Amino acid sequence: MRGALPTLLLAITAIAFGVAVPFAFLNTPTAQLAAGGLAQKIFYFHVPAAVAMYVGGTVCFGASIAYLLRDTDQRDALARAGAEVAVLFGALVLSSGPLWAKKAWGVYWTWDPRLTTALLSWSIYVAIVVLRQFAGEGSAERRFAAAIGVLGWFNLWLVHLSVQLWGGNHPTVVGRGGGGLGDPRMGQALGLGFLAVLLLTAVLVWLRTRLHVTEARLERAEQDALASSPENT
Amino acid sequence: MQQAPQPAPSSGTTIQDRSAQFVATSGGDETTSAEVLLVVAYLAMWFLVLAFVAISFRRLARLSERIDSLEAAGRTQPEPGGGEQ
Numbered sequence: 001m002r003g004a005l006p007t008l009l010l011a012i013t014a015i016a017f018g019v020a021v022p023f024a025f026l027n028t029p030t031a032q033l034a035a036g037g038l039a040q041k042i043f044y045f046h047v048p049a050a051v052a053m054y055v056g057g058t059v060c061f062g063a064s065i066a067y068l069l070r071d072t073d074q075r076d077a078l079a080r081a082g083a084e085v086a087v088l089f090g091a092l093v094l095s096s097g098p099l100w101a102k103k104a105w106g107v108y109w110t111w112d113p114r115l116t117t118a119l120l121s122w123s124i125y126v127a128i129v130v131l132r133q134f135a136g137e138g139s140a141e142r143r144f145a146a147a148i149g150v151l152g153w154f155n156l157w158l159v160h161l162s163v164q165l166w167g168g169n170h171p172t173v174v175g176r177g178g179g180g181l182g183d184p185r186m187g188q189a190l191g192l193g194f195l196a197v198l199l200l201t202a203v204l205v206w207l208r209t210r211l212h213v214t215e216a217r218l219e220r221a222e223q224d225a226l227a228s229s230p231e232n233t
Numbered sequence: 234m235q236q237a238p239q240p241a242p243s244s245g246t247t248i249q250d251r252s253a254q255f256v257a258t259s260g261g262d263e264t265t266s267a268e269v270l271l272v273v274a275y276l277a278m279w280f281l282v283l284a285f286v287a288i289s290f291r292r293l294a295r296l297s298e299r300i301d302s303l304e305a306a307g308r309t310q311p312e313p314g315g316g317e318q
Contacts, residue, residue: 021275038267042274049278088285092278099274103267200282207289211296218299225303 006206013199020044020192028189031182035171036104042096044189047174048197049092050118055201056086057125057156064149067142076142077212079149081205083128088204089197090122105169113162114170121159124152137219 024044031040060082067075097115098108109115128145135141163172173181174190181187 036267039270039274041271045275045278084285088281091281095277095281096274099270099277102265103270204285204289211289211292214296215292218296218303222299222303225306229306 006203009199009203009206013196013203016192016196016199020189020196023192024189028185029183031186034104036100039100039103042100043173044193045197046093046096046100047190048193049089049096051194052089052197052201053086053093053122054156054160055198056082056084056089056205057121057153058082059205060086060125060128060149061153064146067146068150071139071142073213073216074209076146077209077216078205079146080128080132080212081208083125083132083145083149083152084208085201085204086125087122087129089201090118090125093118094122101169110169112168112170113166114159114168117155117159117162121152121155124148124155128152137216 024041028041028044030038036042060079063075063079063082067079097118101110102108128148131141131145131148162168163170181190
């Protein structure tokens with residue numbers, strides 16, 4: 001039963017992608033040229049990936065606070081998994097966005113407030129992942145990473161509100177101040193994109209958390225075995 | 234009355250109308266293919282996700298190796314109390 005839920009989740013995720021990708025490619029109309037024309041179809045996974053980055057960052061934030069209150073391997077592993085998933089989906093956003101921008105704006109990158117704050121946020125989560133990967137498993141390193149995880153979450157709000165606060169090139173179509181999607185099929189494709197990407201986010205957070213918890217348990221078992229070996233007694 | 238010869242239909246300009254120099258302009262129409270950008274974006278996204286999953290599985294394989302070596306070390310270690318008399 002313990003392994004059945006993730007397998008089921010993985011199967012549903014695969015089905016969701018199997019439906020969402022062809023739907024976005026074949027069933028949605030092409031948007032106006034100013035929005036990138038055919039390249040606008042990147043939107044159906046670009047926006048869900050951005051939300052998945054927020055989810056990863058929020059998981060990291062919650063688990064980091066929990067870890068700072070009481071340090072356990074599970075909480076540390078969840079915070080680390082959240083940061084890793086935020087890095088993955090941030091990379092998806094920052095690679096797909098410029099390709100769309102090339103068609104819509106004529107340039108791959110511009111120091112627009114949304115793009116700049118997104119890059120900054122992504123760099124924060126990269127810093128957490130690099131710190132945890134290379135700085136060891138000590139309590140101080142874990143607490144430091146947790147503190148960055150808490151502070152990094154506030155920057156996600158800056159990314160989210162940057163268009164309203166400072167304007168820039170980045171469009172706001174869905175949500176507050178947006179003009180909405182002009183065709184119901186666009187909304188359906190976006191909904192399917194959200195479903196598929198958020199299911200994938202859940203699967204990956206679960207997978208990485210299990211991985212880090214198992215690593216921590218093994219580390220302790222190795223230390224115990226070393227301490228009880230005849231050479232050390 | 235004889236008519237003047239017509240210019241060839243393919244040449245719409247005379248030699249005087251052609252560009253005599255090239256000048257730099259800022260901006261201009263975006264000519265990058267949207268199809269190519271769309272396909273590259275989707276391939277990049279799939280590549281990143283699959284690379285992440287592959288890295289996770291490699292780490293799992295390394296964990297399995299460590300568990301195997303720990304188990305092997307446990308088997309070779311003498312039982313507590315079962316040592317030399």
